[in-house]
Amino acid sequence: MRFEKAAESWFGKAAADWKESTLAKYRALLRKHLLPAFGGMEAEGIGTGDVRDFAERELSGFSISARRFALSTLSRILQFSLPAELFRALEFPKGGKVRKGKADSLLPGELAALIRTLEGNKNPKRENTAHVLLLIAFTGMRLGEACALRLSDFDFVRNTVRIHATLERLPVENGGTADGAKGKARTALRLLPAKTASGEREIPIPEKLLARLKEMAAENPPEAPLTTRDPRTLQNHFKKFLKAAGISKDAHIHTLRHTFATHSLSAGADLKTLSATLGHASTHTTLDLYVHPTFESKRRLQEAFRLFIAHPEKWGRQGDDADWGEGFGKGRPFG
Template identity: 30%
Template sequence: MARKGENIYRRKDGRWEGRYIADRAKDGRARYRSVYAKSYSQVKQKLQEAKEMVQKEHRIQNLPEAEKPFSEFLYRWLDYIRPRIKESSYVKYVNLIELHIDQEIGAVPLGRLNTEMIDEFINTMLTGKEGMEPLAAKTVTDILGVVRNVIRYINTRYQRLDCDLSQITIKKEESRMRILSREEEEQLIRYLMEYPSPMNCGIFLTLFTGLRIGELCALTWGDIHLREKEVYIQKTMQRIQNKQPTSTRPSQKRMQDQEKEKRTRIIITPPKSRKSIRHIPIPDGVAQILEGYQRYGNEYLLTGKTNSFVEPRTLQYHFKKILQKSRIQEANYHALRHTFATRCIELGFDIKSLSEILGHASVNITLNRYVHPSMEMKRDNMEKLSELIAG
């Protein structure tokens, strides 16, 4: 028998059922849903929670912004953050929104966006679907970060959304960076010494300072102080997509590379973080090699010219050619940075000094990302335990 006024019933199977109005059809007819429990008190509590949730959703869906698509707020957020972030970060966010977020959930009315919907969207990005390959965990993590920021922006400026993303997590992919062995490092040094050039001098500098590729490409002789034997890192170079509209149509006679240049451009900006602006001491041997190429002022290290530079992808290509000629297994340019960090640990550098040389925001980044003890180093450390047996 139903409890009076509560719409709660005892079913034939012994369970209690509570019914409530979930929403209404266009003609005004009520649409019911049910909750179930083993006791009256349990189903009454569930029914109350369900009714409160419906009321909350009803309030959200009837706010002034509720029927506007999520897409509109994605681009409002982009306009809001653009003056506050680096241009490269802005381009990255635009791509994540245009290629993934807007296509999948951009059409959803703001009032109907909820935690479950976003969780399902993130899972689709990770697992893929028909016609779409799964995305890398790092990319999906970046996508989730953008969604979180946009929802935070909406919550503080427009209306509170029923979106709690704190429990949505993404398992990080374990990746191990390639490191040159000591033999490979010696082969590379021999090649660089045998075939001297400004670009090879730059690679040599990276091997003994751990510079990022963009930092090296942006380095000018005004940043290199041979008397003090130090390098001052204050800028980085990168190629980004050109997201600003052009006012003129390209000529039909332009070459394909010129057309590509129109879609992307080189920028030189301060490094990725405040900690990345740093002075790096250079060893005597490296300083002596740099002296052979010394210029002054705004001449780029890799070209010796003020009006000509080497961009990161060109240096990467040059580096891979060197590895082929030196018969060294293929490696990304960033492997030089990992190799430098690992050699420093092997030689007994303290972590704090190494972290500052690398320009990391914290010592933990240095330990977790860049320090890869070799088997030889592990063996040497384990052998120290033999002293306990001898004693």
């Protein structure tokens, strides 16, 4: 069986329950990389050397996560189409370990400076962007979720906002036109449902934004979008606000979500509540992706350990047979 036919059969079976964004991601990988490289080959004739050549030739400039995704997809197609003994004989290059939570959050002083800059914005062309960025900063919602909001999603009796969709830029099949641009475009903006059940949620509206949001709701029809800005435009405006705030860090709008999660937990937020606010199905996702120790939390840890050594009597039993783990971390005996 030719690889092209094997990929078509695998895709038809695997894609049954995929969301549109997932479908577009796999289609783009197959069309741009896997089919040009292997499409005309017999699946049983693909060997370890072919896979390694493909990885070196096509994937050398990929990010680690994209490289792993491409190799994993190739592996799944071949496993689907090859006899077990042939598939086991193949060796796939290591895609590299993905470093979770790689992006830095803004420091408290940086976040405060950015918020002051957003609140003090006098440029009418960036007024809408400023309000969207403030909403993201104070709620931790994703950029796509904010761009998908309609004014009808805001409840000014309960002072909450309902998140149930996302606006994503997806590859365009066959290079069609998109977004009203002239000529051919590779991507188009699509309004999609929330990626998971936990992504659909209701969260409080920050008090600082209530007045302006109520004004917008009074001046526009309920189905008017919160913003008409393209996500790329919002990202460009965000860079300008960073510069105006005196922040040189290479940050993106998603950094605001990262910052919200990290500093909320540092400030004593309940992990389960934070996870639900972010739209995560598991608290492990919150910890793995967004929450990392700050320098001050590391300093507090060292100070707590120093006090533990200096005052062991506060921890109960002493001596060589003492259970040094008992009670450790179960309270705050040092103030």
